[in-house]
Amino acid sequence: MLAYIIRRIVQSVLVMLAVALVSFALFRYVGDPIYAMVGQETSLEDRAALRDSLGLNDPFVVQFARFVGNAVQGEFGISYRLQQPVMELILSRLPATLELALISGMAAFVFGVAAGVYTALRRRGALSTAIMTVSLIGVSLPTFLIGVLLIWVFAVELQWLPSFGRGDTVTLPWGWETGFLTQSGRASLILPAITLGLYQMTLIMRLVRAEMLEVLRTDYIKFARARGLSNRAVHFGHALKNTMVPVITITGLQLGSIIAFAIITETVFQWPGVGALFINSVRVVDVPVMSAYLVLIALIFVVINLIVDLLYYAVDPRLRVERGGVRH
Amino acid sequence: MTKPLLSVRDLVVEFPTRRGTLRALDGVSFDIAPGEVLGMVGESGAGKSITGAAIIGLIEPPGRIASGEVWLGDTRIDQLSPEAMRRVRGRRIGMVFQDPLTSLNPLYTIARQLTETIRTHMDASEGEARARAIALLDRVGIPAAARRIDDYPHHFSGGMRQRVVIALALAAEPELVIADEPTTALDVSVQAQIIDVLKEICAERGASVMLITHDMGVIAETADRVAVLYAGRMAEIGPVRDVILQPRHPYTAGLMGSIPTLEHAADRLVQIPGAMPRLDAIPAGCAFNPRCTQVMDRCLRDRPALRPVAPHHASACWLVDDKGAHHG
Numbered sequence: 001m002l003a004y005i006i007r008r009i010v011q012s013v014l015v016m017l018a019v020a021l022v023s024f025a026l027f028r029y030v031g032d033p034i035y036a037m038v039g040q041e042t043s044l045e046d047r048a049a050l051r052d053s054l055g056l057n058d059p060f061v062v063q064f065a066r067f068v069g070n071a072v073q074g075e076f077g078i079s080y081r082l083q084q085p086v087m088e089l090i091l092s093r094l095p096a097t098l099e100l101a102l103i104s105g106m107a108a109f110v111f112g113v114a115a116g117v118y119t120a121l122r123r124r125g126a127l128s129t130a131i132m133t134v135s136l137i138g139v140s141l142p143t144f145l146i147g148v149l150l151i152w153v154f155a156v157e158l159q160w161l162p163s164f165g166r167g168d169t170v171t172l173p174w175g176w177e178t179g180f181l182t183q184s185g186r187a188s189l190i191l192p193a194i195t196l197g198l199y200q201m202t203l204i205m206r207l208v209r210a211e212m213l214e215v216l217r218t219d220y221i222k223f224a225r226a227r228g229l230s231n232r233a234v235h236f237g238h239a240l241k242n243t244m245v246p247v248i249t250i251t252g253l254q255l256g257s258i259i260a261f262a263i264i265t266e267t268v269f270q271w272p273g274v275g276a277l278f279i280n281s282v283r284v285v286d287v288p289v290m291s292a293y294l295v296l297i298a299l300i301f302v303v304i305n306l307i308v309d310l311l312y313y314a315v316d317p318r319l320r321v322e323r324g325g326v327r328h
Numbered sequence: 329m330t331k332p333l334l335s336v337r338d339l340v341v342e343f344p345t346r347r348g349t350l351r352a353l354d355g356v357s358f359d360i361a362p363g364e365v366l367g368m369v370g371e372s373g374a375g376k377s378i379t380g381a382a383i384i385g386l387i388e389p390p391g392r393i394a395s396g397e398v399w400l401g402d403t404r405i406d407q408l409s410p411e412a413m414r415r416v417r418g419r420r421i422g423m424v425f426q427d428p429l430t431s432l433n434p435l436y437t438i439a440r441q442l443t444e445t446i447r448t449h450m451d452a453s454e455g456e457a458r459a460r461a462i463a464l465l466d467r468v469g470i471p472a473a474a475r476r477i478d479d480y481p482h483h484f485s486g487g488m489r490q491r492v493v494i495a496l497a498l499a500a501e502p503e504l505v506i507a508d509e510p511t512t513a514l515d516v517s518v519q520a521q522i523i524d525v526l527k528e529i530c531a532e533r534g535a536s537v538m539l540i541t542h543d544m545g546v547i548a549e550t551a552d553r554v555a556v557l558y559a560g561r562m563a564e565i566g567p568v569r570d571v572i573l574q575p576r577h578p579y580t581a582g583l584m585g586s587i588p589t590l591e592h593a594a595d596r597l598v599q600i601p602g603a604m605p606r607l608d609a610i611p612a613g614c615a616f617n618p619r620c621t622q623v624m625d626r627c628l629r630d631r632p633a634l635r636p637v638a639p640h641h642a643s644a645c646w647l648v649d650d651k652g653a654h655h656g
């Protein structure tokens with residue numbers, strides 16, 4: 001178990017180093033950091049001196065090591081556009097993105113699993129067919145279109161929900177600004193959360209349905225029925241748990257992509273999160289923000305991956321080797 | 329013969345398909361007496377497993393029992409409500425499937441699967457169920473049952489898992505056990521032990537057994553009577569000794585080889601030239617006529633009924649005349 005965790009952590013570190021390399025290449029070679037830092041009137045000599053003093057003439061390996069060292073300390077330099085430390089910018093916007101991703105991820109999981117199980121058990125029912133048809137729309141419509149449609153119906157026509165922003169927020173300890181505690185904050189969350197989670201929900205639903213149908217065909221389900229267990233015990237005790245083993249992995253990874261895909265939703269709803277920050281930075285080639293965002297997203301992916309693997313381990317006893325494999 | 333425990337009358341099982349309805353069983357009738365072991369043999373696809381599935385009411389839709397009756401004691405069970413039939417499964421009829429590696433839910437301990445089965449059918453506390461489960465495991469020959477009960481299926485070898493499966497099938501003390509090729513998936517070295525365990529426990533509880541197998545040796549040693557199935561029809565049924573030594577149906581004769589003795593029967597079924605017809609291409613008259621060496625005109629026209637040839641011995645072949653004499 002311990003060896004397994006250590007191996008997974010080492011793998012994660014390697015992945016992060018690879019991402020750091022890409023991020024560094026972006027930082028160092030896309031655009032000229034000097035150009036962005038100084039004004040038009042700075043002379044060539046001054047630029048060269050600055051280049052030297054910033055270590056931009058050092059060997060590649062040295063520069064990369066410095067970049068990684070800084071990154072580990074959360075040091076990604078100053079935003080060209082906003083003239084603030086990048087890390088400060090990101091941290092101030094991270095709560096908005098995380099709250100949005102958390103709510104839409106949870107909703108996608110709960111509704112996705114419920115709908116998947118339902119459509120698998122009532123394969124030929126009218127409601128199942130309806131759900132499957134609607135879900136096809138869910139996967140085929142682009143996210144921004146869903147967002148715009150929702151805004152049009154619920155914000156413009158019905159005027160039930162706000163169409164942009166986070167509403168009022170409350171600042172918690174460590175500067176975490178939450179929208180959960182106010183009425184307008186919660187209302188503002190609904191449309192973006194649906195927009196962001198719909199696609200993932202559809203994916204989870206289809207995955208759960210396919211897995212569940214697969215599991216329902218297995219011998220141990222037949223044997224469970226042959227033992228006279230109730231449908232409830234067979235479906236929710238035996239089948240669902242086996243269905244969840246692969247679903248956990250995919251769902252965990254989905255959470256990572258929810259955070260990554262938040263870019264589009266945040267743009268549509270003017271949600272003040274890191275995704276919107278990233279898009280605004282891309283427009284003006286604000287390289288430090290871009291490379292920091294890249295590293296951050298990769299870090300979130302890697303951490304989620306690690307947690308998913310450990311969860312997998314907890315659910316599936318076959319992976320727990322500490323008891324010594326097959327005994328006779 | 330005493331009043332049968334199980335009585336199957338003219339059972340017809342059909343599978344509607346796009347290209348017409350397939351008859352997997354066509355007029356199968358047989359009885360099993362209390363405490364009796366009935367062997368069931370026949371080539372792959374003959375309908376052995378479907379017979380078992382029909383009896384416990386687990387034919388996969390759209391397959392269905394089209395006509396016929398299944399009686400268990402004084403109860404007609406082929407028309408019970410799903411809930412009433414569920415209470416028969418496990419409680420009155422136990423089932424052992426072919427592959428012990430896939431019959432057990434990999435995510436639950438043996439203890440959980442056993443106590444769940446016991447408590448579904450019997451009024452027992454968790455503690456009582458566990459004590460019963462340990463006694464059962466001990467009885468089927470799991471060493472250190474009290475400790476092993478908390479292991480997962482993957483901790484057991486194939487032979488041990490099949491013992492667990494037998495314990496599960498017998499957990500609620502059924503009157504009839506249907507064992508569908510219980511040793512086919514096992515190592516040759518443990519096959520005999522598994523059959524012995526099954527036979528002994530059923531004998532000591534007075535339970536009847538329907539033993540589906542390809543192994544004539546097992547039939548010879550274990551069964552009281554044997555039924556031979558061909559293309560969904562009963563070809564011959566009778567006491568093991570008579571059927572092996574004096575087969576009254578050319579198909580059975582072919583299966584047993586040319587000079588059968590009880591010792592010789594330990595071999596696997598002999599290959600007969602030709603193949604069993606597919607369900608959508610069963611010839612008119614006797615289903616065996618394309619492969620039969622003694623085929624007559626009549627065999628191509630009329631289907632032979634199962635008729636007595638000797639006490640307790642019946643055959644469906646025109647070579648047997650109405651008085652039961654055999655012109656072979």
Ligand SMILES: Nc1ncnc2c1ncn2[C@@H]1O[C@H](COP(=O)(O)OP(=O)(O)OP(=O)(O)O)[C@@H](O)[C@H]1O
Binds near residue numbers: 377
């Ligand atoms: N779901 C189904 N749909 C259509 N036909 C089926 C279905 N299940 C079984 N059959 C057909 O019913 C026939 C009998 O199958 P069954 O499984 O009972 O054979 P068997 O005698 O147990 O063979 P084996 O020795 O291979 O286990 C086969 O011809 C099979 O093709």
Ligand code: SF4
Binds near residue numbers: 578579614645
């Ligand atoms: S009925 Fe005719 S074809 Fe069929 S087994 Fe008997 S002799 Fe052969």
Ligand SMILES: [Mg+2]
Binds near residue numbers: 376377378508
């Ligand atoms: Mg079979």
